[in-house]
Amino acid sequence: MDPQTIWIMIHVVLLVYWLGADISVFYCSLQIIKPSNSPETRAAIAKVLGFVNAFPGIASILMLPVGLMLASGKGLSPITGGWLALVWGLAAIWLLISVSAASQRGTPLGKTYATIDLWIRYVLIAVLTIAALLSLANGAPFTSNWLALKVLLFAFVLVCGLGIRFTFAKFGPAFGRFMAEGSTPETEAGLRVPVMRVKPWVLALWSGLVVMALLGIAQPLL
Amino acid sequence: MEFWESLIVWLHLLLFVYWLGGDLGVFYSSRFRNDPQYDLKTRLLLARITGDIDMAPRTTMVLMIPIGFTLAAVKGYLTIPDIWLIAFWAFGAAWLVMVWWLHIEKDASKKKPWTKFDLRLRWVLMLVLAAAAIYSFFAHQPLTENWLALKLLLFAGTILCGIMIRVSVKPYVAAFAEIREHGSTPEREAVLSASAGAARQWVKAIWVLISLAALIGIWQPGF
Numbered sequence: 001m002d003p004q005t006i007w008i009m010i011h012v013v014l015l016v017y018w019l020g021a022d023i024s025v026f027y028c029s030l031q032i033i034k035p036s037n038s039p040e041t042r043a044a045i046a047k048v049l050g051f052v053n054a055f056p057g058i059a060s061i062l063m064l065p066v067g068l069m070l071a072s073g074k075g076l077s078p079i080t081g082g083w084l085a086l087v088w089g090l091a092a093i094w095l096l097i098s099v100s101a102a103s104q105r106g107t108p109l110g111k112t113y114a115t116i117d118l119w120i121r122y123v124l125i126a127v128l129t130i131a132a133l134l135s136l137a138n139g140a141p142f143t144s145n146w147l148a149l150k151v152l153l154f155a156f157v158l159v160c161g162l163g164i165r166f167t168f169a170k171f172g173p174a175f176g177r178f179m180a181e182g183s184t185p186e187t188e189a190g191l192r193v194p195v196m197r198v199k200p201w202v203l204a205l206w207s208g209l210v211v212m213a214l215l216g217i218a219q220p221l222l
Numbered sequence: 223m224e225f226w227e228s229l230i231v232w233l234h235l236l237l238f239v240y241w242l243g244g245d246l247g248v249f250y251s252s253r254f255r256n257d258p259q260y261d262l263k264t265r266l267l268l269a270r271i272t273g274d275i276d277m278a279p280r281t282t283m284v285l286m287i288p289i290g291f292t293l294a295a296v297k298g299y300l301t302i303p304d305i306w307l308i309a310f311w312a313f314g315a316a317w318l319v320m321v322w323w324l325h326i327e328k329d330a331s332k333k334k335p336w337t338k339f340d341l342r343l344r345w346v347l348m349l350v351l352a353a354a355a356i357y358s359f360f361a362h363q364p365l366t367e368n369w370l371a372l373k374l375l376l377f378a379g380t381i382l383c384g385i386m387i388r389v390s391v392k393p394y395v396a397a398f399a400e401i402r403e404h405g406s407t408p409e410r411e412a413v414l415s416a417s418a419g420a421a422r423q424w425v426k427a428i429w430v431l432i433s434l435a436a437l438i439g440i441w442q443p444g445f
Contacts, residue, residue, distance in 0.1 A: 005441045012235065012436060013242075020243010024275050028247070031271055041264040045271065048251045055246060213235060218228035 004073045011066050018059040019209050024052045033192045065091040078141045128155040145222035146215050153212045160205035167197040230293045237282040244278030256418050258411045288314035301363040352378035376435040383424045390420040
């Protein structure tokens with residue numbers, strides 16, 4: 001078997017646990033704001049949401065090194081050999097930071113991890129956007145335009161991810177208040193508003209991912 | 223690759239994404255439905271949520287038949303005339319309507335004959351597809367490629383697993399109905415968790431089968 005086959009498979013499975021898992025996250029978030037559901041029910045839904053949501057987080061981080069691995073295997077990326085190993089090392093560190101930020105949420109250390117994770121994303125968005133635009137203009141570092149477009153879209157979905165993070169930040173505290181004070185018009189609104197505001201970001205992220213998938217399959221000459 | 227061909231591959235991929243990815247939520251949320259430490263109302267609601275999320279894998283499985291065969295035809299791996307694809311699509315659409323109706327309709331007595339029909343349909347479909355796959359290994363028709371025939375066989379395997387899930391949850395459904403009407407007892411909970419445990423094994427088997435099918439689809443080994 002061509003090693004490239006394995007990498008494509010991993011690439012696809014990452015999409016499964018990113019885009020496919022997200023549908024449960026989305027559906028649970030709609031159920032959690034339903035006033036007809038009891039606090040106990042909603043606490044259970046919150047657990048489902050927390051568990052499933054870990055998967056897109058991990059898959060999205062691994063997508064980048066796996067994608068670059070594929071691109072280098074196809075001869076479409078200058079990042080090969082030792083540079084590729086470096087990308088993997090950095091991705092592993094990023095993954096560790098991101099997972100630690102989630103697992104230690106609420107502690108000062110968790111907050112530090114979350115801040116580092118945020119800055120990694122800012123830098124990545126900038127670097128990927130520049131690399132993609134340079135490639136579209138000059139044919140380097142990425143030689144194919146469809147791949148450059150995928151890189152640009154990856155930066156776009158990272159932006160959407162940040163949009164989700166910022167709009168959804170209010171949900172955690174609001175949920176804590178809801179569990180403490182019970183269902184009141186204020187606590188219900190506190191839950192509903194972040195969920196409603198996060199929706200456009202989620203839909204934009206999904207659109208980005210499905211377009212990226214189509215580009216990867218069709219690999220059109222642009 | 224032609225644009226239309228890419229589009230079908232893309233749809234085929236998205237079906238896999240929402241089948242395996244959707245199952246993650248189903249698998250995890252079903253835990254709460256089976257947990258006696260939650261009150262009955264919560265468990266019933268979680269059961270409904272699990273059922274709703276389960277419509278993602280259910281829908282994708284039904285659509286996999288017309289999309290999969292269309293892809294095979296577009297690639298030239300299907301020996302039966304293209305006009306037959308209309309039949310695959312009509313069948314897929316009709317079955318999908320039935321699957322959704324069974325999910326939305328709450329009147330159990332109205333649903334009963336159709337649930338039975340759905341189960342029989344799955345048996346027939348499983349046997350027909352498995353037969354077509356095995357026949358293709360020898361005769362190279364209706365599928366010309368062995369790897370594709372193997373994929374079809376694996377797909378028939380997922381239908382069988384789905385049937386086995388329905389069989390293994392029978393005690394579960396009965397125990398859950400008893401809990402709902404007469405309350406939780408350790409015996410009823412034991413039936414529930416044993417039955418759910420059995421069903422889980424079949425769910426995991428589906429994950430293995432469709433992942434293998436995906437790998438073979440990417441690999442397309444000649445053998």
